[in-house]
Amino acid sequence: MNQTEPSAEAQIATIIASAAKQPLLDAAFELWCRRYRLDSLDGRPSDEEVRVNRTLTPEQFRAKYRYDRDHAHEGPMFGYVKRAHPRADDAAIREAIIIAVKFEDATFEHFNWNGDFWECVVRAVARAAAQYPDFLETTYRDARNNVAYYYK
DSSP states (O other): OOOOOOOHHHHHHHHHHHHHTSOHHHHHHHHHHTHHHHHHHTTOSOHHHHHHHHHSOHHHHHHHHHHHHHTGGGSHHHHHHHHHSTTSOHHHHHHHHHHHHHHHHHHHHTOOOOSOHHHHHHHHHHHHHHHSTTSOHHHHHHHHHHHHHHHO
16 A cells, blocks of 8 residues: 655644644744744755855854744744634734743753753753743643753
């Protein structure tokens, strides 16, 4: 039997539908954590963007990376979150994206490899959660998995 993978549009719709089941802030975090998959399905980065990125020095790439994170609420992420929560106010969507990005940043900033790996992950997310207490427990669980994945 020959099974085909769902279309990019169908995969994006599935990801957005999953996020739509959550409150706005948690949806923004879920979509932010899945941004690389969403971007690849949406055809980003373009071949030209890839070519340009390959010419950047490490310092330039870090600056671009930071700029993209600092302005995530102005890019494609806004559209994804708007699709998940079409009735939400645009300002509320932008704020949710900003908070989601800052929360993710905090989880990584608080990570300190000092002891058992999983305990370090849990401690980092707990410290970030103290700064950003308005997420659901399932989002904190996902944040722990996200930190563990990137530090593995």
